[in-house]
Amino acid sequence: MSTPKTWLVTGGSRGIGRAVVEHATARGDRVAVFARKPAGEQWHLPDRVVEISTDITDPASLRRGVDAVFERFGSLDVVVNAAGVHRGGRIGDLSREHWDEVIATNLTGAFELARTVVPRLQAGASMINVGAVVGFRGFPGDVAYGAAKAGLSGLTQVLAVELAPRDIRVNLVIPGFVDTDMTSTLTGRARDKVIASIPMGRTGRPEEIAQVIVGVADSPYMTGSVVATDGGLMSSFSSRD
Template sequence: MHISLSGKRVLVTGGTRGIGAAITRAFAQAGASVLTCSRTGGEAADALARELKATPGDHHFVTADVSRTEDVQRLVDACQERLGGLDVVVNNAGRITHVPIEDLGMDGWREILDTNLTAAYDIVHRAVALLGPGASVINVGSGSALAGIHHRAHYTAAKAGLIGLTRSLAKELGPRGVRVNVLSPGVIQTEAELSEEVRTRYQKMTALGRLGTPEELAHVVLFLASDLASYMTGATVSVDGGI
């Protein structure tokens, strides 16, 4: 089934690499106008900008670090100025480090919490005035939120917090007709290289016997953004191959 999102105005954070780039492309190809961002420019951002320019629609790229309040405000202002409002927000930007708890200082803790959790709050907080009835907020979480992962206490805490934030926002914004859901990916094969040992281990853990692709996640994001999911809010949707 082809999902058309023609006329929708979309913000995707962290949209120039991996999962974010696939989501950005999918929205543009579905007919939406997309504004995306990354912390820095660079080759990946330039390549995506060229691709979006060749795709019909009103598409934009902004350099913004979503862990910085001033950058979030500038990002939301750009959505107002260039798109005239928002119908969909995808909070995809995230960071991860692998640090034993005895070595995890407050700076490292705050860096991951600010990017993976606080940024989602800040964007919705500042963009809520741009969201009308029928709008959809999709927070990209992680299957690790409930499982936990060795040396990633800060990351899993942030992703678990994202579930709680989503549930509360769903109840608060529901009367306005705004839906809020979490996409919970499993292990996805992006441009980041995995060793053959790691890839094989994760493949064996999934019911489907393989890793997922960014495009497979993007398809579910389109569904959650569309009217096909009009009665879904506060949900955590796992896309993990049955891990």
């Protein structure tokens, strides 16, 4: 029987992050969940989950959160950056406030977490960033989100090279259009258009993305990889309005 791993999942109270927590605990692992507002709900295996109120846009809050993880568990094997915020708007409509919010959460937050936690990771640890198709393929109205996720891809590549000598792996998993609270705001023609672009003809489920994230975490020779889990959307995505 393998030794249980310790996970840290940002944005673990909902969506893909929450699905990762459930997958990890179901196989016997322990998970620290970072969220601004803890779920306050029943986990399937609550004895394996600790929720730590943490704002990933605040370096001081991150340091306290990471300290709490090591005080509780003593070590950390897998870090998943799943926290995210979406603010739609084309270049002429998006406010600077919304731009800053998206960049701070989706990109700078991942950077701050990495530089807070990396010095304390041991050989064999894994970091997985959750990207987005719009970080590689343009979609009207996603100027901030697309820029942040493209930056996250670059961050992943650099960290993979920097940390490989320490046997710490860093990879990027790219969900497609997944049914979560974040995507629920897209309705009508816009939603139909995206679904029509997916070769598999349907949206994804959070648990399907979580299954891939767990697999990537377990892959000892994978680093710097971009793993699309999108029903084929990356292959067919069109930016035409």
